[in-house]
Amino acid sequence: MPIQRSTLTRPLVAVAMVVATSLLAVAQQPPTPTRVRGKIEKVEGDVLSVKSRSGGDVKLHMTADARVVGIIKISLADIKLGSFIGTTTVPGPDGRQNAVEVHVFPEDMRGTGEGSRPYDLRPNSTMTNATVAETVAGNDGQNLLIKYRDGEKKVVVGPDTPVVTYVAADRSDLKPGAKIIAFVKQIADGSFETSRISVGRDGLTPPM
Structure with a gap:
């Protein structure tokens, strides 16, 4: 008995639709930021609570060797x-x-x-x-x-x-109210880890 073409086509169409839907979902996800710009609201040990320039709240975990530079x-x-x-x-x-x-x-x-x-x-x-x-x-x-x-x-x-x-700075410059730009990567709990932070001196907002 000849195999009906539609019998073979339906599974292929279904697979194609699943793939297309998955790709669309990925495309619609916002890109993971590689920089966070904002104002420090709280410092708790190695964790900075930052209000980003876009208005979001961000937790930044500083690595043990995090470098801090002043602007x-x-x-x-x-x-x-x-x-x-x-x-x-x-x-x-x-x-x-x-x-x-x-x-x-x-x-x-x-x-x-x-x-x-x-x-x-x-x-x-x-x-x-x-x-x-x-x-x-x-x-x-x-x-x-x-x-x-x-x-x-x-x-x-x-x-x-x-x-x-840029000028020399250290972690003591990372205090509430300071404006920063941090280079980050996202970690498992959805927060961010940073190994490099630029902090504005005397209330300056890093412009870059």
Whole structure:
């Protein structure tokens, strides 16, 4: 007796529907954050309770070797030829890359994360860590040519763009009210573990 094609097709269709439904469910899940930005509300031993910038409550478990660095404000004039910087940029209507923030690395951090990649600070933003190869004053700020191993980028730093740098800090700087950005990974109970925290000094919100 010939096998009816519909008999074979129905199970295949059912499997395809299950797979498609599973893929859709995965696609709809929010991405697991790799950074938490917010204000410390409570410190309990190695655990920080943080109110994130989006309004959520986050528990951060610091690893035993967690590194803490401070962030302080500096001026646009502190961006020198040869400085190794990081900058978050977004494309302007004219196609130029406008700096949302610039952080100048101290010499012992030169080369950190060199390159350019998508970033999560703003929609369509990019983080580029590179060396300042050229700096020219313009009508709307400072025009920088920055170069990294695989390329270069022209960046416009406006007069109101936050410019910061890193300074030494330790766990004593992690106190209620301090503003932080922490690099995290999610652990089994749904909270987050961090091994690197940047904390703003004197009430500063890390702009990156």
